[in-house]
Amino acid sequence: MDLIPIQTTDLMVGQPLPWDLFDQGRQPIQKRGYIFKTEDELKQLEELPVFRMEKQAPEQAEQATHSPEKTSFEDMHLKVGHKMHLTLATYSKNGSENNSCAVSMIGYVPDSTLIVSMPASDQLIGEPFIEGDQIHVRLITGQHAYKFTVFVDKIIRVPFKYLHLSFPKEIQGQSIRKSRRIKCNFPATVAEKSIPISITDLSICGAAITSTLPLGTLGSEVTLSFAIALHDRKIPLSIKATIRSAKQSAKKNQKIICTGVEYTGIKPDQVFALRHLIYQEIVEHPENVI
Known part of the structure; x- marks a missing residue:
């Protein structure tokens, strides 16, 4: 399958990648869905040729056909104390989506910050969260499952530990079928x-x-x-x-x-x-x- 060159001007900060990115030797650089947080990240790609596949792989095309619907933060009807599960994007990238940890929502400021509790230390695998980490969030409300990607903006340790996450820009929701197995x-x-x-x-x-x-x-x-x-x-x-x-x-x-x-x-x-x-x-x- 042919490779199509990508310019950094084709990519945007804060928006999920619409394709998998490859180098000239067809080696993967970044996965579809990854979100660039800063312009500096994009500038790093200027140092080498970047490509995408001409057509989606069959499994990606099927995934796009059955992709969850976009929704707003208010549509989730979250309340203080609602449980969420966080996964470092680096774990998801390596196929370890099950390395998640549970947190509770403390509050939020629309379009500014999402505040959650610090996960228990025994839930974290490897290094603890650091500011700038990209996080995948999953949660359930009613009969809907939601997921979105945010970043760790600030870690607060005094008077108690909690996390300031970036406010989600794009949320995907999916109805849970009665027969889900x-x-x-x-x-x-x-x-x-x-x-x-x-x-x-x-x-x-x-x-x-x-x-x-x-x-x-x-x-x-x-x-x-x-x-x-x-x-x-x-x-x-x-x-x-x-x-x-x-x-x-x-x-x-x-x-x-x-x-x-x-x-x-x-x-x-x-x-x-x-x-x-x-x-x-x-x-x-x-x-x-x-």
Whole structure:
């Protein structure tokens, strides 16, 4: 695929890159979506030829087609204490989006600053935040997931620690489907037969299960017993479900049965717990979302 030369005048401070950038040898320089904060950053690119691909890669084109909608800060309806998850842009660039830390919103000044608590020291991997760091922010409100990119403008340590982040200029929001599923690996049992199973993905409507023994015939009812962790608190669940599909495969010369079930006797508090778990995974571990 041909490379098209890029001039620094084609790029703007504070706006996400619309393309991946490459050097003359097709080696990546910067990823699509990166935001330049200062003119000095752009001037550094003048020292070498910079290119973009002639056409988007298929996966990028698909991503653009299903990209989240732009929204305003007010549309998120945030309140003091709302939880957010921060990830250093350098971690995201290296494919480590799961290296996130939780903070709470303290307040904001429109178009000026977003003030959040300092993450706990045991959440930070490697060096702590420093002023100028580019940060990716993810959060959930209602049935919408939001993400935006900001910078650490100021670190306050006295009288208590908190961060001044730049006010987000571009926010992307996405509605969370009722059937959204997450990948997982929860040990569980089928209560009727005490069969050990593993739940490999789940939603608030059903789950996928692997086992070495058959759980029952299509249409039969089973009771799944397992526990989930919400903010370091274990919640035991016992949910009735109906077997909707089953197929057999072999893994390392061992028979594995993959079963799909639909919840039929789920209680409101169990729906709430599973929805909370799924939202938590969307924010903290987006790579686990199916």
